Amino acid sequence: MGRRITHTGTGAGGTEAAPDGVHDIHWSGERISALAVAVLLFTALFAVDVGLGSLDVTRGAVWTGLSGLVFVILRPSRVSVRPGLLSTRGTLTTGTVRTDCLVSVWCSDGVSQRIILRDTTGGRVEIDPNVLIRNPAMWHRFDDDTRTSIRRGTLRCGATALRQLAERIDRETARTVFRVSGMPRPPLSPGSRS
Structure with missing residues (x-):
């Protein structure tokens, strides 16, 4: 993990550094896609368990945790x-x-x-x-x-x-x-x- 650096003053070209800079314009859409996949997985697992009559608190917690893990893995860095x-x-x-x-x-x-x-x-x-x-x-x-x-x-x-x-x-x-x-x-x- 890199160290956090605070940069003030002028940038490399002698211009004032913009506070926000330039961001990945596709990041928001990719984050929404990662969330959609996680929600879809949770819904499918939950629906299968409800259909089989095997849903309980433990299984619900496992499916929630698994869906959360999928989101963390798929969510792109900004x-x-x-x-x-x-x-x-x-x-x-x-x-x-x-x-x-x-x-x-x-x-x-x-x-x-x-x-x-x-x-x-x-x-x-x-x-x-x-x-x-x-x-x-x-x-x-x-x-x-x-x-x-x-x-x-x-x-x-x-x-x-x-x-x-x-x-x-x-x-x-x-x-x-x-x-x-x-x-x-x-x-x-x-x-x-x-």
Whole structure:
């Protein structure tokens, strides 16, 4: 879990830090979806027990606890970016990193892709790369600050990962533009993946 950092004054670009910054615009909908899944699970388990005549206080408590656990697992962390800072707030954890003083950026592959960020103060945060992909304002702020880290020479590991993430965001943006405009998508270059 990263340390909580208070950041006041001017941001990386010399502009005044907005108190709220830029938030994931899809977080609220994902939270509602997680709640809906938990409620649906509780309702289904409760209905089966009522139908079988086996519902009692113990089973009701177990189904309530199980549904609550499903919600905690599915509820996404709230990610926000403001000049010089990226913060996450989950159900049980919070973390903040200085994006203008990053030391490393590491992308994990697999079923659940994550970007792990570490800063010079020891802060550590993990985020889903899709949060940056689907929030252009957030990506723009984050990209500006990571460039500051590179200029300052603090980023020792992760420039390649950042470049790959930028290329992925560019591809997703191009796909979205072609889809919205109704134009056919250009053929993929030999080295790119769909």
